[in-house]
Amino acid sequence: MSAELSEPNAFTRAQIGWTPWLPPLTEAELTPSHIEALIDAARAKNPYFRLLARDPAALQHRTLTDKDIFYNPEGGAPRADRELAATAVSRANGCIYCASVHARFAATYAKREADVDRLLDEGTGADLGERWNAITAASVALTATPVAFGPEHVQRLRAAGLDDLAIADIIQAAAFFNWANRLMLALGGATVPA
């Protein structure tokens, strides 16, 4: 393995790395309450989560919010649509690392690799078919500051077949990635082997 790393300069579905810019806690520094805040003990190996463990309560509730928004299978939007929203937000904000992870999930759950690659390559204006276009447009409008999401986005999602729980799932998934993108971007950099 090469020790030389560089910053990726394009969106990709490939595995890329992430390196922190502030010192994470070391594994030896993790107390039982830090481990609890990691939710999944295997995350003790991950420098991103060990860095966020500097504020354990914020990390713990961030992770539990994330898990319900993306993994709750009871009705609402299919996982593929939630992952599409995460990918579209990451593309709009410019988080190459976040986009890579959630593009893989969206492509896997939807079995639509070509459409996901089109979103990564062309950007959020890519034509992905009406249902995914409606989800992407809503996600981008929610990502704008000030927020630009309006009744026209809700109407378009309804016309595409989403019920109100599904629309709420898209809203929460897009909103959550405005949280996740900012943490990933602010606290470290994406890396690929040089």
Added chain:
Amino acid sequence: MTDTIDILAGIAPGAALEKIRANRAAARDHAEASHQALLLPQAPGDVSLAERFAVAAFVAALHRAPEAVALYAEGLAQHAGAALAEAVARAAEANAAAGPTGAFPPGPLSAEDSPAPSFALPADVAAALGDKLAAALAYAHFLIFHPRDAAPERFAPLQAAGWTPDGLVTLSQLVAFLAFQIRVAAGLRVLAATP
């Protein structure tokens, strides 16, 4: 029970959106617990409640989200007094912008680069905020409007102004969480109002 997102989104007890949110009860409860952890922690550690509410009032104002501005400006006045609340409001007014913008790493995405909004504080506002809060608001402004311009060098002025690594993680979580909370509320408010 009504929580902060209900207040920001205008969701009344018994409303249709309350039932929608009940379908994602863990997300609802942990979003509120995140709010408590970041705005009203029992042990504030390296970031005081006044600093937390100052950042929150500033971020809400950058989003031009009236309900969030009201909530956090009131909290700021309560925890830090009216003079600091006024300074934060003026800091936001002087730095209004739109996002997301910024520059990608040089390469094929450079064609999508867009200029980042500048950040500057009137001298009397900077003096009222103090160095630590002024540095925090500059950081929040970047992270809200042009997060893709992130760089390790952004931490140097914060560290020089007294921010510790723990404090910087809390500050980053706070700004990023508010970007989430304000968007969930804005989205649900529109959903409820659209027949």
